[in-house]
């Protein structure tokens with residue numbers, strides 16, 4: 001993409017309404033624009049990162065055999081009356097009526113809707129296990145929408161629902177989701193720690209939240225510092241293997257890690273004193289096992305293979321996809337702007353032409369652009385007629401992890417400059433080698 005033809009409305013001034021750095025940078029980098037309280041328009045750069053996050057989520061869900069589909073955002077109140085949540089959900093549910101006076105709502109979550117599709121189409125244990133999911137906009141009329149996409153009213157969620165014959169199978173689905181979530185966050189350059197939590201309006205009594213530690217996080221958390229040393233890494237996982245998934249679950253959740261709602265001071269006191277930590281965290285996901293809570297109310301039953309009928313065991317599993325943008329920026333930035341992890345960056349690298357209009361510099365930039373594009377990479381070429389300082393400022397703000405700077409002086413010596421956004425390290429090298437280096441960095445990342 002050539003910057004002169006892109007739509008990147010970078011703001012010069014610091015937006016005054018933004019209280020935390022991720023919100024400020026998302027506005028300044030031209031990623032989002034507030035439409036009304038807690039509701040945002042996604043401008044091209046923000047939309048690009050959002051799509052990248054969605055892709056990672058889809059890829060990791062597919063590995064576990066979970067099946068993507070899409071539900072409507074506007075749902076009939078009748079279905080929610082069956083579960084008892086139409087009255088129970090409270091002020092956060094946005095309610096409306098259609099022209100016939102029928103009660104409708106904007107889905108804040110979709111347990112009822114998925115259970116309804118299940119009960120209408122599945123009647124036998126032979127069709128289990130089954131996990132269906134979607135990535136879809138949700139609406140929650142939060143009392144205090146704030147921090148930009150972090151606590152929005154309209155937000156993008158990945159929500160998945162498992163249907164299993166037995167509790168044991170449903171707990172395996174729970175473990176499977178824990179594994180897929182850990183892999184998902186790691187690919188996004190984040191460490192999200194699973195912590196025992198409270199289930200709130202979703203119900204059930206077995207649930208973990210995934211928290212990214214950050215001073216600006218809304219949740220207070222208590223944990224054993226040793227949990228931060230555990231990583232999924234590249235290990236092979238067989239998602240059908242109950243024991244392996246259980247072992248990973250145990251590895252990640254046996255140490256003390258809880259949100260304030262479930263914090264137990266006596267248990268915490270047993271953690272070695274030098275490892276006790278109190279901090280703040282951003283909740284980027286949550287998984288739930290709630291058994292037959294919804295299946296009994298909505299009549300989601302199957303033949304159990306022994307001549308009887310059984311209400312299916314269920315859980316639901318959510319990732320805050322739009323919130324993740326904020327969380328990634330909170331975890332990865334400096335005073336000049338965002339620093340995208342390679343796995344989620346909107347463009348793989350920037351190309352800065354120091355002397356637009358100079359034949360040699362223009363040709364070298366074009367050639368770099370073509371070589372990178374031919375390798376399947378997406379560069380953002382700043383071809384505007386602007387001062388070098390302004391070009392660097394834009395690149396630093398939007399946070400592409402690598403920048404190639406091209407100028408007549410370097411070209412005389414046959415070199416361009418490759419700069420890491422994270423470390424600021426510069427290296428002079430011939431253009432072909434810069435291309436090869438960048439291709440190398442992204443090999444295996446996509």
Ligand code: P5A
Nearest residue numbers: 109151152155159283284285286316317318320323
């Ligand atoms: C699980 C999937 C659920 O709704 N039902 C379907 C279950 N869980 S949850 O924890 O309430 O939400 C899942 C994740 O969505 C994000 N989230 C938000 N993101 C931005 N703004 C909000 N107002 C908001 N509310 C929830 C969180 O990341 C949460 O973990």
